Amino acid sequence: MAIVIRRRTILVIIIVCCIGYLLHLPNGGSMEQTNRIRLLTAPMKLCYFISMAAESLGLSDRAVVTRKIIDMAAVFKDTASEDANLQITNTYIENVRVRIARPSNDNSNLPVIIFFHGGAFYMGSIDTHNALTSTLARLANVVVISVNYRLTPKHPFPAGLEDCYTVVKYILDYKDSQKLRIDPTRVAISGDSSGGNFATVITMRLATRPVTQFLPRLQILLYPSLQVFDMMLPSHRQEHYTLVYYDIHHLLSIYLNKTVDKSIYANNHTSVKQKKHYRKFIDWSLIPSKYRIKYQE
Numbered sequence: 001m002a003i004v005i006r007r008r009t010i011l012v013i014i015i016v017c018c019i020g021y022l023l024h025l026p027n028g029g030s031m032e033q034t035n036r037i038r039l040l041t042a043p044m045k046l047c048y049f050i051s052m053a054a055e056s057l058g059l060s061d062r063a064v065v066t067r068k069i070i071d072m073a074a075v076f077k078d079t080a081s082e083d084a085n086l087q088i089t090n091t092y093i094e095n096v097r098v099r100i101a102r103p104s105n106d107n108s109n110l111p112v113i114i115f116f117h118g119g120a121f122y123m124g125s126i127d128t129h130n131a132l133t134s135t136l137a138r139l140a141n142v143v144v145i146s147v148n149y150r151l152t153p154k155h156p157f158p159a160g161l162e163d164c165y166t167v168v169k170y171i172l173d174y175k176d177s178q179k180l181r182i183d184p185t186r187v188a189i190s191g192d193s194s195g196g197n198f199a200t201v202i203t204m205r206l207a208t209r210p211v212t213q214f215l216p217r218l219q220i221l222l223y224p225s226l227q228v229f230d231m232m233l234p235s236h237r238q239e240h241y242t243l244v245y246y247d248i249h250h251l252l253s254i255y256l257n258k259t260v261d262k263s264i265y266a267n268n269h270t271s272v273k274q275k276k277h278y279r280k281f282i283d284w285s286l287i288p289s290k291y292r293i294k295y296q297e
Helices: 002-023 035-055 062-077 130-140 159-172 194-208 249-255 262-266 272-281
Strands: 086-093 096-103 110-116 144-146 182-192 218-222
Touching: 035 062, 086 130, 086 159, 096 130, 096 159, 110 130, 110 159, 110 194, 130 144, 144 159, 159 182, 159 194, 182 194, 194 218
Parallel strands: 110 144, 110 182, 182 218
Antiparallel strands: 086 096, 096 144
């Protein structure tokens, strides 16, 4: 009997420790909606643990395992066909899979938001971001085209970027606006995280080398990944908003399909000459004071 009680006690302690680890949020007291963030990050911690264990056992690469878990979770919560206020169409544009959401009560040629999902270039899909894109379409009364671009490591750079660029070019050069009932003169390009990187790159490419009939009218970036020049910014060093748990050099390695050295952590991946030339373009002190968040060590 004593052995059974001891085992149960050990099991309870292990469970409590696991729950504590999953819900622990470093420096959480300084954030708004702390409990909600705990609930959002806990599944990612669990996903990270499972993927790392799978890679350690030689079963699969952690990126592949993480993507499969995220995709499985997205299937359970997919509500693409449940919103009566939206007309959802799953189709292809120039061989790239997309999901088009438009308000069902408006048949006019509506503005368009072309959206690229985040996921560190190796995970995410139109399913994982369906709630976001559907909300955009419904509340903004626009057509949202969500792009299911190819992911790393199976399709390294620039495969995903080119998929997104292909869709943007098609829409901006769209001739038969009545077919999709869109206005190609009012197109916004948007994305979160790595998708924000794609949105930025494509916008800059079109601005410097215009090849389409129209240009994007608006850019909507949600916490975009914009640079790897300075990897010692407050958001990299401070355990605050834990969105990505993988090593940065590993993410870059699978995205570029090249080995990226850990020297990137100490900003030793750029030369003194490069630092002097490019520092002025990304100096955070250029941000207006009213938009800054006070950083504390």
